[in-house]
Amino acid sequence: MDGWSEVGDGVFVGRYREWDLTVGLVLGDTGCLVVDTRADRAQGAELASAVRAVTPLPWTVLLTHHHFDHCLGLPAFLPCPVWAHERCAAHLRAPGGDAAVPDHPLTGHAAVDLGGRRVRLHHPGPAHTDNDVLAHVPDAGVVFAGDLVEHVPGGSFSAESFEDVTHLAQWPAALDALLALAPRVVVPGHGDPVGPDFVASARDELAALIHLRRERDSGALTTDEAVARAPLPPPVAGAALR
Numbered sequence: 001m002d003g004w005s006e007v008g009d010g011v012f013v014g015r016y017r018e019w020d021l022t023v024g025l026v027l028g029d030t031g032c033l034v035v036d037t038r039a040d041r042a043q044g045a046e047l048a049s050a051v052r053a054v055t056p057l058p059w060t061v062l063l064t065h066h067h068f069d070h071c072l073g074l075p076a077f078l079p080c081p082v083w084a085h086e087r088c089a090a091h092l093r094a095p096g097g098d099a100a101v102p103d104h105p106l107t108g109h110a111a112v113d114l115g116g117r118r119v120r121l122h123h124p125g126p127a128h129t130d131n132d133v134l135a136h137v138p139d140a141g142v143v144f145a146g147d148l149v150e151h152v153p154g155g156s157f158s159a160e161s162f163e164d165v166t167h168l169a170q171w172p173a174a175l176d177a178l179l180a181l182a183p184r185v186v187v188p189g190h191g192d193p194v195g196p197d198f199v200a201s202a203r204d205e206l207a208a209l210i211h212l213r214r215e216r217d218s219g220a221l222t223t224d225e226a227v228a229r230a231p232l233p234p235p236v237a238g239a240a241l242r
C-alpha cells in the first residue's frame with residue numbers, strides 16, 4: 001500500500017496491488033473500525049501494521065462479505081469484535097472455510113460505537129452476494145460498499161461479479177438503498193472511491209441487464225442479441241445473462 005488516503009475526517013482508504021483490494025479505516029475517540037482484512041494471514045498482518053502506523057486505538061473489524069480476498073486476513077486482528085452478516089459467518093464456518101469467524105453477526109442493521117462517532121452497518125438485501133454489508137459513516141458522508149460497487153476497466157462490473165446471478169434482480173434495489181444514505185464518497189471493494197453518480201450509473205446498467213434477461217427469457221431476444229445490446233463489455237454481460 002502506498003499509504004492511506006483520508007476521504008473524510010478520520011476516515012481512511014488503503015489500496016493494495018494484490019486483488020486490487022480497497023480497505024477502510026475509521027477512527028473514533030476510543031476505537032477504530034477496520035473494513036475488510038485482505039486475502040491471507042500475511043496480508044492481514046501487513047494491514048494490521050498499517051493500521052498501527054495511524055492509531056494505537058483498539059480495533060473492531062467489519063467483513064463486507066465472505067469472499068476470501070476480503071476475509072482471510074482476519075486472524076491477524078484477533079482477538080477483537082468482528083462484525084459481518086450472519087450468512088458471511090456461515091460461509092466461513094463451512095467445510096474448507098477459515099476457522100476465524102465473526103462473533104458479531106447481523107441480519108439487518110447494527111451500529112458500531114467508536115467513541116464520539118457511530119458507524120452504521122446495513123445489509124441492503126442480496127446483491128453481489130447474499131451477505132453484503134455496507135458501513136456508513138454519517139458524519140463524514142462516506143459509505144464503504146464492499147463489492148456491491150465495483151469498477152473495472154471498460155465497465156462497472158467484472159464477469160466475476162455475476163458468479164451467482166440469482167441476486168441480479170435485487171441488486172439495483174440494494175444500490176438504491178446505498179444511495180438513500182446520501183453518501184458524498186462511496187468506497188468500493190476494489191478500485192478508487194467514487195461518488196453517488198457512479199453508483200447511479202451502475203444501478204442503471206444492472207437495470208438494463210435485468211430488462212435484457214427478461215427479453216431473452218421470453219424468447220424476444222437470443223442470448224447473443226441480449227449480450228450485444230447490453231451496456232457492459234460482452235464477457236461481463238455474457239456472465240450476467242448466462
Ligand SMILES: [Zn+2]
Pocket residue numbers: 065067128147
Ligand atoms: Zn466479492
